[in-house]
Amino acid sequence: MSLLEIKKAHLKLDNKQILKGISLSVNAGEVHAIMGPNGSGKSTMSYMLAGRNGYELESGDVLLNGESLIGMAADERARSGLFLAFQYPVELPGVGGIAFLREAVNSRRKHLGEKELDHLAFVKEVRKVAGEMFVKDEMLKRSVNVGFSGGEKKRFEILQMAMLKPTVSILDETDSGLDVDALKTVSDGVNSQRSDSNAIIVITHYQRLLDYIVPDYVHILSDGIIIKSGGPELAREVEKNGYAGIINAS
Amino acid sequence: MLLKQNNEYIHSIQNYVQAFEKNSFRHIASNDFLKWPDPLEETWRLSRLGKLTRKKIEPIYSDFKKNIHIKAKIKNAICLSFVDGAYREDLSDELPVGISLHQLSEKECLSFLSKIKKTNLANHPSANSSLSCTPSIIKINVDPYFSPNRLIEIIYSGGMDNKSVHPVLYIELKKSSNLSIVERFNHSGTLIMPLQLIEIGELASLKSVKIFDDNKTTYNLSAHSVILSDKSNYNSFSLIKGSEFTRSETHAEFKGEHATMNLNGVYISGGDQHHDLTTAIYHDFPNCTSKQIVRGVLGGKSTGVFQGKVRVAPGAQKTDGQQMSKAILISDKASANAKPELEIYADDVVCAHGATVGELDDDQLFYLNSRGISMDKAREILIIAFLEDIITQSVDGSLRDFIFNEAKIGLLSILE
Ligand SMILES: Nc1ncnc2c1ncn2[C@@H]1O[C@H](COP(=O)(O)OP(=O)(O)O)[C@@H](O)[C@H]1O
Ligand SMILES: [Mg+2]
Numbered sequence: 001m002s003l004l005e006i007k008k009a010h011l012k013l014d015n016k017q018i019l020k021g022i023s024l025s026v027n028a029g030e031v032h033a034i035m036g037p038n039g040s041g042k043s044t045m046s047y048m049l050a051g052r053n054g055y056e057l058e059s060g061d062v063l064l065n066g067e068s069l070i071g072m073a074a075d076e077r078a079r080s081g082l083f084l085a086f087q088y089p090v091e092l093p094g095v096g097g098i099a100f101l102r103e104a105v106n107s108r109r110k111h112l113g114e115k116e117l118d119h120l121a122f123v124k125e126v127r128k129v130a131g132e133m134f135v136k137d138e139m140l141k142r143s144v145n146v147g148f149s150g151g152e153k154k155r156f157e158i159l160q161m162a163m164l165k166p167t168v169s170i171l172d173e174t175d176s177g178l179d180v181d182a183l184k185t186v187s188d189g190v191n192s193q194r195s196d197s198n199a200i201i202v203i204t205h206y207q208r209l210l211d212y213i214v215p216d217y218v219h220i221l222s223d224g225i226i227i228k229s230g231g232p233e234l235a236r237e238v239e240k241n242g243y244a245g246i247i248n249a250s
Numbered sequence: 251m252l253l254k255q256n257n258e259y260i261h262s263i264q265n266y267v268q269a270f271e272k273n274s275f276r277h278i279a280s281n282d283f284l285k286w287p288d289p290l291e292e293t294w295r296l297s298r299l300g301k302l303t304r305k306k307i308e309p310i311y312s313d314f315k316k317n318i319h320i321k322a323k324i325k326n327a328i329c330l331s332f333v334d335g336a337y338r339e340d341l342s343d344e345l346p347v348g349i350s351l352h353q354l355s356e357k358e359c360l361s362f363l364s365k366i367k368k369t370n371l372a373n374h375p376s377a378n379s380s381l382s383c384t385p386s387i388i389k390i391n392v393d394p395y396f397s398p399n400r401l402i403e404i405i406y407s408g409g410m411d412n413k414s415v416h417p418v419l420y421i422e423l424k425k426s427s428n429l430s431i432v433e434r435f436n437h438s439g440t441l442i443m444p445l446q447l448i449e450i451g452e453l454a455s456l457k458s459v460k461i462f463d464d465n466k467t468t469y470n471l472s473a474h475s476v477i478l479s480d481k482s483n484y485n486s487f488s489l490i491k492g493s494e495f496t497r498s499e500t501h502a503e504f505k506g507e508h509a510t511m512n513l514n515g516v517y518i519s520g521g522d523q524h525h526d527l528t529t530a531i532y533h534d535f536p537n538c539t540s541k542q543i544v545r546g547v548l549g550g551k552s553t554g555v556f557q558g559k560v561r562v563a564p565g566a567q568k569t570d571g572q573q574m575s576k577a578i579l580i581s582d583k584a585s586a587n588a589k590p591e592l593e594i595y596a597d598d599v600v601c602a603h604g605a606t607v608g609e610l611d612d613d614q615l616f617y618l619n620s621r622g623i624s625m626d627k628a629r630e631i632l633i634i635a636f637l638e639d640i641i642t643q644s645v646d647g648s649l650r651d652f653i654f655n656e657a658k659i660g661l662l663s664i665l666e
Contacts, residue, residue, distance in 0.1 A: 075624050084620050090616075
C-alpha cells in the first residue's frame with residue numbers, strides 16, 4: 001500500500017482551474033521529486049495536501065496510509081504524519097521557537113499515544129537535533145522565523161521535520177534562496193531522515209537540489225498536471241533542455 | 251431607539267449631600283451633576299449608559315467596620331485597601347517614611363474640587379458624583395527625592411447591588427521622586443466611579459498599572475486626570491478584563507517641557523462585556539513625548555472602544571506623539587471601534603497614529619495548524635503573542651510576569 005496516493009486531484013482557486021487531474025503514488029522509503037515551471041501549481045498542490053482552508057479538492061481524492069484526507073483539517077493531517085516545509089515560512093512574532101516546537105511535538109506525540117515530553121527533556125532533544133542542523137541556540141530563543149535569513153528559515157523548517165518525524169514530508173522549494181553551503185546543510189538534514197518507513201516529496205524548480213537529495217522518481221508538473229515521470233535522469237533532461245523542451249514534446 | 255434617560259440617580263445624590271453643610275464641596279459638585287451624559291454626546295456615543303441609568307442605584311453609605319478579606323497579589327508590595335470607596339487603614343500596610351497618606355480637610359477638598367473643575371473631567375459623571383458622595387478624599391504624597399524600594403498595591407473592593415461607590419484619590423509626586431503603583435479594581439457591586447488626580451512634579455516619575463477586574467455585573471466608570479511638570483515621566487498601563495461595562499477615561503496634560511508619557515492599554519473582552527479606553531493627551535508645552543499602544547482582543551458579543559485624542563497646542567513645537575491601536579476580533583459577533591483624534595496646532599511636530607481592527611492572520615493560523623497544533627490552541631498562541639509583545643514593552647521587572655499572567659487568565663476565560 002502507498003503511504004500517499006493522490007488520485008485525479010482537481011482544484012480551483014478563485015474559480016480558476018489550477019490542478020487539473022494530478023495522480024501520484026508514493027511508497028514507503030521513496031523520494032519523489034516534483035519539478036515544474038513557476039505557476040505550474042506546485043505550491044497549490046502542497047497546500048492542498050496539507051489541508052489549507054480554501055484548497056479543498058473539487059474532485060479526486062488523497063489517501064494517507066490508505067485513509068482519505070478529505071474533510072480532515074490541517075492540524076489533524078499533521079498529527080497523522082503529514083509535514084509540509086513551506087516555500088515561504090511564516091513569521092510568528094512573539095511566539096518563541098522552543099515553545100512552538102514543543103507544542104507541535106507534543107501534539108503529535110499525544111496523537112501517537114506517546115507521553116508528552118517535559119520541558120527539560122524536550123530542550124535537550126531540540127538542542128541535539130538543532131546542532132546537527134546547524135541551527136544556533138540563539139535562533140531558537142527568537143520568535144519563530146522573525147528576522148531569520150532565507151537559509152535560517154529553511155533550516156528551521158527541516159529542524160521541525162526532524163523533530164516531528166513525519167511519515168510523508170513535502171518540501172516546497174526548500175532550495176530557493178540558499179547558497180551552496182546552506183543547500184548542503186539542508187540536504188544533509190533531509191537525507192539523514194530518509195528511511196524505509198517514510199517518504200519525501202521534494203518540490204523544486206531547479207535540478208541543483210536533486211544532486212544532493214537524489215530522488216527515486218522525478219515528475220514534471222506543468223499547468224496543473226503531471227506530464228512526464230521518470231528517474232533521476234529526467235531532472236538532468238530539464239537542466240539540459242529546459243521545461244519548454246519537455247512540455248513541447250509531451 | 252433612544253429611551254428617555256432616568257435621572258433618579260441624580261436625585262439620590264442630591265439627597266445624599268443634604269446631610270452635609272450647605273457650602274460643602276459636596277454641594278458644589280452635586281449641583282454640577284444635572285444629568286447623565288447624553289448618548290449623542292461625541293465622547294459617549296460609543297459607550298452608552300442607557301442600561302445603567304435605568305437601574306435603581308443610590309450612593310453607598312460606607313460601613314467602616316465591614317470585614318472583608320483582602321488578598322494582595324504582588325509580592326513584597328505595600329498594600330492599601332479601599333472598601334466601599336473608603337480608605338481602610340486597618341486593612342492597609344504601613345507606608346515608609348517619605349510617603350504620607352492623609353484625608354483631605356474640608357478646605358483642601360474645596361481646592362481639590364477646583365483643580366478637578368479646571369480639567370476636562372469637570373463634567374464627567376464620576377467626577378461630580380464621587381466628589382459629592384465620597385467617604386473622604388485620600389491624598390498620597392511622595393516627598394521630594396524619595397524613591398521607595400517597594401511598590402504600592404491599591405485594592406478597591408466591596409460594593410453592593412444597586413449601590414454606587416466613590417473612591418477619590420489624589421496622588422502627588424514631589425520634585426525628583428519616584429513611585430510605582432498597581433491598582434486593582436475588584437469591585438462587586440453595581441457601580442464604581444473612581445476619581446483620581448495625579449500631579450507629577452519636576453523630574454519625578456510615576457509608573458502606574460491598573461487592572462480592571464470587577465465583578466461580571468459591575469459598571470466601572472473611572473475618571474483620571476494626570477498633570478505632568480518639567481522633565482517628569484508618566485508610564486501607565488491599563489488592563490481591562492472584568493466587569494459588564496468598564497470605561498477608563500484619562501486626561502493627561504503636559505504642563506512643562508521635556509516630559510514623557512506612555513499611556514498603554516489592553517482590553518480583553520468576551521460575552522456581553524463592553525470595554526472602553528478613552529484617553530486625551532494635551533501637549534500644551536514644547537518638547538514633550540507621548541507614546542500610546544492599545545490592543546484589544548474581543549470574543550463573544552463583546553464590544554470594545556478606544557478613543558484617543560492627542561491635542562498639540564499652538565507653540566508646542568518638537569512634540570512627538572505616537573499612537574497605535576489594534577484590535578483582534580475572535581468572534582463574528584464581537585466588534586471594536588477605534589477613534590483616533592489628532593488636533594495639531596503647531597507645525598514642527600512628529601505625530602503618527604494608526605488604528606486597525608481585524609482578525610487573526612490566516613497564514614499564521616495555517617502555519618501552526620500544519621504543525622499539528624489545533625485551531626483553538628493556535629488562536630491562543632497567537633493572541634498570547636499579541637499581548638505579550640505590548641506587555642513586555644509596557645511593564646518591566648517582576649511585574650511583567652504578574653500582568654502577563656493576569657492577561658492570560660482573562661484570555662482563557664473569553665476563549666472558553
Ligand atoms: N489564491 C489564489 N487565487 C487564484 N489563483 C491563484 C491563487 N494562488 C495561486 N494562484 C495561481 O495558481 C497558479 C499556481 O500557483 P502556485 O501553486 O503558487 O505555483 P508554483 O508553486 O508552481 O509556482 C498560478 O497561476 C497562480 O497565479
Ligand atoms: Mg511555489
